[in-house]
Amino acid sequence: MFKIEARDDPKSQVQLHELEYPHRLNFYDKPPLYDVSIEEFETSALDRLRILAEIESSRVRNRSWEETKKVTGDQCDKYLQLKSTLAVGVDRDAQRRKDHLGHFVLRLAFCRSEELRRRFVQAEMTLFKVRYETDASTEREAFLRSRDFNWVAVEQAEKEKYREQLISYQSKGDTPFENDKYYKVRWTRVPDLVDKRKVFLHGGWAYVPSRDQSSIVYDEFQARLEKAMIITSRYMPRLDEDMRIGGILDNLSQGFLAGVSGEWSASPADMNGDAIKAEMVDELANKHFPMCMRNSHQKLRMDHRLNHFGRLQYGLFLKVLGVSVEESIVFWRKSFDRINDDTFNKMYKYNIRHSYGLEGKRANYPAKNCQQILTSGGDPGCPYRHFSPENLQSALLSTYAPLGLTSNDLPELMKTVKDGHYHVACTRVFEITHGSSGVKKGEGVGGGESVTHPNQYAKRSMDLQKEAEEKVAQMMITS
């Protein structure tokens, strides 16, 4: 009803024409030909990458189409809103410009290898499909009219001629033949329909019913993007000379390895007051830490020492978890119980204070995210990536059996690891070990998100426990 009113309203008609981007859907034919700041360049791409990375992990995790659509929609709401043309009170052009720019920046980041191109095209395809399906039908039709898809509407006489054949491809519940429209395209443009034997083929022409029209659109989108990516890759050598951009692009192209994590640097303990004491770390590690941090913790307890990167990685993690600098010094002092005070103060205290921004350049260093840990080279690294398969299996069992992981879970996890989706395996472990808190398969660390940061993992785990405790407390009060 809203739509009809809006269409009759002459004002909205005028507005339609005034938009720089008249449609919500975009085939990205034209590159952005305007000046952008480096910051815009980076944020538009990062925000888009968050969405694509989540789409990628949805695929790896075999999420159903409906689930993928939901997760993708949620991510889009967070990072890259794209409102309908009829939306009021939002700068639609600004949203669409960001969508446009982000897409093209990521093209640059992902055109470098065939593997990256394939994954990018696949993720972009899914994003386009989600938007296509959620687009209002009038706007979608307007978009389809706005460009030539090179299909031939099938004339009534021809439709009647092949009546029997066309009907034989109809499923129960499809639009009745009489009311259905057909479009002719070369069969090569709808390979998915041909593969499943869902269209009538004659002389190399596929007779596509209107319900499957989207197949033509999707195929066109994919074919164009694939071609464009190859052309972009040929121009890359010239662009790599730009120092400002090269680094950003390198960083972006890592995005599919572990997703895009938020910045975990502020100390949450400042906000909620329940500071973590040094003696609590042992218990927290057993209950809430992801595999990488538990590994560091165990190593520290066993060897009474940890290498430099191990200290840095684990120390920053603890800082962000909410261990104050005083407690941190206590924690490390107790852990290194084979050295005397003097050595400790000389060798380690400065570094700990430094990581808290109290020495040297006094920077507030963020904790390392999954991407950094995954690409760090392995010591301590990410267990899912850097352990041998045998070690990983036994480590998983010994670490997480008390939290509900069984050997039945291993094949699935090991397969994910073998395919290189380490953060997906980690996310799955989170779900398994938090099943008792009501976390279901596919939920990830809340809202279907995957693990992208050890602190995100630990925080979510602690929050879940707190929620559960509060619930119990609530019940005690009410009863």
Added chain:
Amino acid sequence: MSAEMMLTFYRRLYPFKSIFQWLNHSPTPDSFFVRREIAFNLPGDVIIRYNSFNDHDEFKRQTCKLNPTRFEIGPVYTARPRDRKTARPGTFNPTHRELVFDIDMTDYDPIRTCCSDADICKRCWAFIAAAVRVLDTGLREQFGYVHLLWVYSGRRGIHLWISDKEAMGLTDDQRKAIVGWLTVVPKDESKRLNVRAFGSRALPASLQAALDHLAVVFTDLILEDQDCFGSTDGYEALLKLIPDARVAEALREHWASSSSSSETKWKDFKTQIKTYPKGSTARAILTEAMEDIILQYTYPRLDENVSKKRNHLLKAPFCVHPKTGRVCVPVDPEKIEEFDPEKVPTVSQLLGELDSGGDGDEHHSDWERTSLKPYVDMLDRHNAAIMGEVRNEKREAGDLSW
């Protein structure tokens, strides 16, 4: 096959020029030939990949030099395969390739009763013949292709090479799609077919068209000749495909008590179907099952992996099968039922014909004096059609540019 025989075969009989024209689509060497991969198979499972040649003379010289047991044809690449190491990394990729299909008798082993494994006789050739009919008609009518070359594989199967412009340029995804379209029989023999649209009673049009032909084949081949349901194992396989427990049980009891021919059993099945009233759902389901069974026993079974990827290698026509010595000759699909694999010329037979044929001097086209001639002529006619089309296209393009 001795090495000397093979060498003589390559020097005097192998139709290099015709093969060149067929791959090249025009009389003068073009990218389709010079960027084409030829892989040589040498004795001892050695394979030399990424050979490419400037023209058919060079092709012949190199073949005679290496004297392979056979050679295979790969795709056209973005650059000459032999120069692939000079290409920038990632830029050496396949671009074109004939659309190829391979039908092999081994895929019919679960149902054929006359031979097994590598053996093939005139009787089981009927399976291949049925497959060729269905594929040939289907690819022409549904996909609109016209340049189809069927080639006997030398032992127990047949290859199809499609050289239409569109077919040459298909991507791997599109090739996969066409394989999906043509795949009907499930991998697991005991599973029932699932080919109808959701909730639809009718077969998809492409399969209905095939069924009309295959119903006849089914009676002749499956019921009469192969007698597929004669044995207990045979009819048990059939009963598994009947989706009506009452009917299946009644038939099992009946057939266990006395042995009967497949034809009689099929009639029994039909009689059972008629116990349900016309227009009833049970009867409709069984009628569908009957159609499905016919397709399951006679529909072409493809070796999918050959067709799905552009860069799959496939043995060249006119090569010699190392085990049988038979030449992989083109086959006329119109006369496929008459084709007898055992009458295909062998190398030794052809060399014998050369020796008895007179002067003993070597000529380039000595095949003209042997029983290879009709087959080479067949390829040349095929080439003339391809080249004629390419010529017309070029002329039209030329007209525009003037």
